[in-house]
Amino acid sequence: MALEIVLISPKYLKKETLFWNLSYALEETSKMWRQPIRSPSYPLALPLIASLIQKVKKDCNIQIIDENVHPIDFSNVKPDLVCITANTLQIERSFQIANEFREKTPEAKILLGGAHFGNSKDYEIIEIIKEALNYVDSIVIGESDNLWENIINDFERKKLEDTYTCDNIPQLDKLVLPCFDLLPLELYLFRNLQASRGCNRQCSFCTVNPNLRLKPADNVIEEIKHLRTIEHNKNIEHRSIFFSDNLLNPLNHSELNKAKELMEKLIKYKEKRYLQDKLTWDGQVDSKIGMKEFDELLNLMARSGAQRLLIGFENFYFYKDSEKISLSQMKKNFLNAVKKVREKGIDVIGSFMIGFDEEADSIFDETYDFINESGLVLAQITVLTPFPGTSDFRRFQNEKRLLKCSWNKYDCTNFVFSPLESINNKQIQYYKLLKKIYDDTNIEKRKRKRQEHMSSEAINLFSEELIIKSFQRVSDYLI
Ligand code: B12
Numbered sequence: 001m002a003l004e005i006v007l008i009s010p011k012y013l014k015k016e017t018l019f020w021n022l023s024y025a026l027e028e029t030s031k032m033w034r035q036p037i038r039s040p041s042y043p044l045a046l047p048l049i050a051s052l053i054q055k056v057k058k059d060c061n062i063q064i065i066d067e068n069v070h071p072i073d074f075s076n077v078k079p080d081l082v083c084i085t086a087n088t089l090q091i092e093r094s095f096q097i098a099n100e101f102r103e104k105t106p107e108a109k110i111l112l113g114g115a116h117f118g119n120s121k122d123y124e125i126i127e128i129i130k131e132a133l134n135y136v137d138s139i140v141i142g143e144s145d146n147l148w149e150n151i152i153n154d155f156e157r158k159k160l161e162d163t164y165t166c167d168n169i170p171q172l173d174k175l176v177l178p179c180f181d182l183l184p185l186e187l188y189l190f191r192n193l194q195a196s197r198g199c200n201r202q203c204s205f206c207t208v209n210p211n212l213r214l215k216p217a218d219n220v221i222e223e224i225k226h227l228r229t230i231e232h233n234k235n236i237e238h239r240s241i242f243f244s245d246n247l248l249n250p251l252n253h254s255e256l257n258k259a260k261e262l263m264e265k266l267i268k269y270k271e272k273r274y275l276q277d278k279l280t281w282d283g284q285v286d287s288k289i290g291m292k293e294f295d296e297l298l299n300l301m302a303r304s305g306a307q308r309l310l311i312g313f314e315n316f317y318f319y320k321d322s323e324k325i326s327l328s329q330m331k332k333n334f335l336n337a338v339k340k341v342r343e344k345g346i347d348v349i350g351s352f353m354i355g356f357d358e359e360a361d362s363i364f365d366e367t368y369d370f371i372n373e374s375g376l377v378l379a380q381i382t383v384l385t386p387f388p389g390t391s392d393f394r395r396f397q398n399e400k401r402l403l404k405c406s407w408n409k410y411d412c413t414n415f416v417f418s419p420l421e422s423i424n425n426k427q428i429q430y431y432k433l434l435k436k437i438y439d440d441t442n443i444e445k446r447k448r449k450r451q452e453h454m455s456s457e458a459i460n461l462f463s464e465e466l467i468i469k470s471f472q473r474v475s476d477y478l479i
Contacts, residue, residue: 002059002060002061003057003059003060003061003080003081004060004061004063004078004079004080004081005053005060005061005062005063005079005080005081005082005083006062006063006064006065006077006079006081006082006083007046007049007050007062007063007064007065007083007084007085008046008064008065008066008067008072008082008083008084008085008094008097009043009045009046009065009066009067009068009084009085009086009090010067010084010086010090010093010094010096010097011067011068011090011093012068012089012090012093013089013092013093013408014408014411016473016474016477017411017413017474017477017478018089018411018474019380019382019412019470019471019474020040020380021040021470021474022040022189022466022467022470023470023473024466024469024470024472024473025040025189025463025466025467025469025470026038026039026040026189028466028469029189029466035186036187037187037188037189038068038069038070038187038188039066039068039069039187039188039189040188040189040190041188041189041190041191041192041242042066042183042185042188042191042192043066043085044178044192044193044194044244045085045113045114046064046066046085046182046183047064047178047179047180047182047183048145048176048178049083049085049144049148050062050064050178050179050182051176051177051178051179052144052145052148052176053148053152054179055148055176056148056149056152057152062179062182063077063079063182064179064182064183065077066183066184067093067097069184069187069188070184070187072097072100074100074101074104075104077105078105078108079101079105079108080107080108080109081108081109081110081111081155082097082098082101082108082109082110082111083110083111083112083113084097084098084110084111084112084113084114084136085112085113085114086112086113086114086115086116087114087115087116088115088116088387088388088407088410089407089408089410089411090114090116091116091132091407092406092407092408094112094135094136095132095134095135098110098112098135098136099135102135109137109138109155109160110135110136110137110138111136111137111138111139111140111151111160112132112135112136112138112139112140113139113140113141113144115207115387116128116132116387116388116407117129117132117139117140117141117142117388117389118141118142118207118387118388118389118390119141119142119143119166119207119209119210119389120141120142120165120166120389121141121163121165122389122394124388124393124394124397125141125388125389128388129141129162129163133162137160137162138151138160138161138162138163138164139162139163139164140163140164140165140166141163141164141165141166142165142166142209143166143169143170143197143209144164144166145166145170145172145176146166146168146170147164147166150164151164169209169211169213170197170213171213172196172197172213172214172215172219173215173216173219174219175219175222175223177222177223177226178223178226180226180227180230181230185230185231185234185236186234186236188239189239190239190240190241190242190282191227191239191240191241191242192241192242192244193220193223193224193227193241193242193243193244194215194243194244194245195214195215195220195243195245195262196212196213196214196215196243196245196246197209197211197212197213197215197245198210198211198212198213198245198246199212199245199246200212201246201286203312203314203318204390204391204392204395205314205353205384205385205386205387205390205392206387206390207387207388207389207390208245208246212246212255214255214258214259214262217258217261217262217264217265218265220262220265220266221265221266221269224241224269224274224277224279225269225274228274228275228277229275232275238275238276238277238278238279240280240281240282240307240463241279241280241281241282242281242282242283243281243282243283243284244284245284246284246285246286256293256294256297259297260296260297260300263297263300263301263303263304264300264304266279266281266304266305267300267303267304270303270304270305278305279304279305280305280306280307280460281304281305281306281307282306282307282308282309282310283301283306283309283310284309284310284311284312285309285310285311285341286311286312287311287312287313287333287334287337288337289309289311289337289340289341290333290334290336290337290338290339290340290341294340295340298340298341298344298346299344301344301346302344302345302346306346307346307347307460308346308347308348308349308378308460309341309346309347309348309349310348310349310350310351310380311334311337311338311341311348311349311350311351312351313334313350313351313352313370314351314352314353315352315353315354315356315358315359315363315367315384316330316331316359316363316366316367316370317356317358317359317360317363318353318356318358318359331366331370334370334374335370335373335374338350338374338375338376338453339374339453342450342453342454343453343454345454345458347377347378347450347454347458347459347464348374348376348378349376349378349379349380349467350371350374350376350378350379350380351379351380351382352367352371352379352380352381352382353381353382353383353384354367354381354382354383354384354426354429354430354433355383355384355415355419355426355430356384357419357420361421364429364430364432364433367381367433368433368436368437371437371446372442372445372446372449373449374449375446375447375448375449375450375451375452375453376446376450377443377446377447377450377464377468378464378467378468378471379437380471381430381433381434381437382412382413383412383413383414383415383427383430384417385410385411385412385414385416386402386416386417387410392417396417401417401418402416402417403415403416403417403418413430413474413478414427415427431478431479434475434478434479435475435479437475438468438471438472438475443468
């Protein structure tokens with residue numbers, strides 16, 4: 001009998017506080033496209049894992065259920081193996097799902113992995129693993145690409161380990177095409193693709209693997225073609241791509257060349273109009289993108305269909321010491337990065353974080369002023385959140401500053417740790433900042449300011465409006 005495997009992404013129990021849930025955008029595009037659009041993007045881990053499992057186990061039936069677009073029908077799903085992916089906001093729901101499977105199909109084995117467990121089995125996540133092992137049979141820590149042969153073997157021998165850890169970082173040089181055909185692609189707003197994995201900046205708040213690896217450019221093109229072919233076969237129009245991770249954050253010469261090579265191949269792909277694909281994409285970069293050595297890369301990005309780049313400015317005080325430059329010089333550099341990107345016809349989303357120990361009281365005003373001065377129409381402002389597996393989590397745990405609260409509070413709008421100042425004061429100042437930033441009059445002012453660098457013709461104003469209104473909805477809900 002073929003092995004029945006179900007891969008699950010749990011629903012977010014509380015979506016109202018998530019900036020990137022894009023609730024307004026989902027509603028409006030559903031109306032416009034006359035079909036339901038239920039989630040920003042699919043959980044990429046699941047089609048990838050499906051493909052990795054198929055490589056080591058031919059005789060299996062794999063089903064993907066993303067609970068954010070489709071409920072789980074527990075009475076009809078009879079799996080031998082359940083694999084759940086979870087970030088921290090999905091972890092409580094993943095425990096509920098595991099309980100339900102244990103009740104309805106007690107013979108099924110349950111595996112759990114994803115961002116909640118960080119990248120390595122460090123001592124500070126032991127409690128997190130223990131908590132999860134109350135509900136599931138095995139936890140997978142970090143990237144699973146090289147682990148599936150072991151996992152499936154152990155499963156078949158009925159000898160699953162409590163934990164599996166990625167000791168041998170996957171190099172991503174082999175082509176692995178995610179099983180996009182197992183996803184209801186029509187229900188998602190945009191397409192999440194990885195052209196790289198990891199990030200070598202190693203910020204204290206980030207869970208991303210510290211080893212930056214870029215996929216060979218040809219493989220990225222193959223993945224895009226694979227996705228476009230499936231969209232085409234299912235009669236779904238091509239949707240814009242979001243490149244996850246920091247491929248566009250090259251720190252050395254060889255990485256820069258690889259990023260350029262990818263852009264050149266994307267340009268060729270775009271010119272050939274594969275299945276009429278007009279290719280547009282968004283991605284993430286860091287503020288160094290304004291440096292002269294990245295000029296050519298930016299040109300290539302623009303030509304290859306880049307619409308928007310999210311720049312992680314985070315917090316002026318976070319960089320202050322490591323960059324060893326004055327605050328005013330840093331702000332100048334940041335402004336220069338925004339200007340440079342826009343001058344190539346690519347818009348910028350600014351991402352900011354407040355709540356650092358190092359920050360001065362003036363951080364709220366400084367962030368506000370910077371966003372206005374640079375005319376950042378789209379700005380995401382969150383509260384520092386020490387996710388498990390990050391060095392902030394470790395530090396706050398050691399300093400006994402982590403608050404005892406539900407994992408659902410880790411939505412990046414709450415203080416889940418004690419700041420050095422009064423928590424109430426910080427939280428109120430954060431809300432006040434959101435209110436000012438998402439105020440309509442202020443947004444209009446920033447749009448005018450942006451025109452100093454970029455004409456509005458270059459901007460996809462429709463999708464921008466959808467994002468603005470989605471962010472405003474979160475801010476209204478919070479305040
Ligand atoms: C793309 C992305 C998004 C997209 C799409 C999200 C989606 N539906 O997947 C958007 C922009 C919508 C988004 C939103 C948010 N995101 Co996001 N996002 C990412 C990003 C950049 C890439 C995720 C991805 O596709 N990875 C590719 C897959 C292949 O990697 P993977 O999931 O890690 O899977 C591998 C392993 O973990 C393992 N694995 C995973 N699951 C399982 C399960 C089993 C059983 C096994 C065995 C193995 C396994 O195997 C896989 C292959 O090796 C990550 C950063 C990152 N690099 O991971 C942040 C990240 C996941 N996001 C994060 C956050 C906080 C959010 C938001 C809450 C932000 C906000 N305040 O709004 C929202 C959530 C709302 C929502 N609706 O999703 C955090 C989560 C941290 C945490 N511990 O919870 C991350 C890790 C970034 C960070 N700051 O550290 N996000």
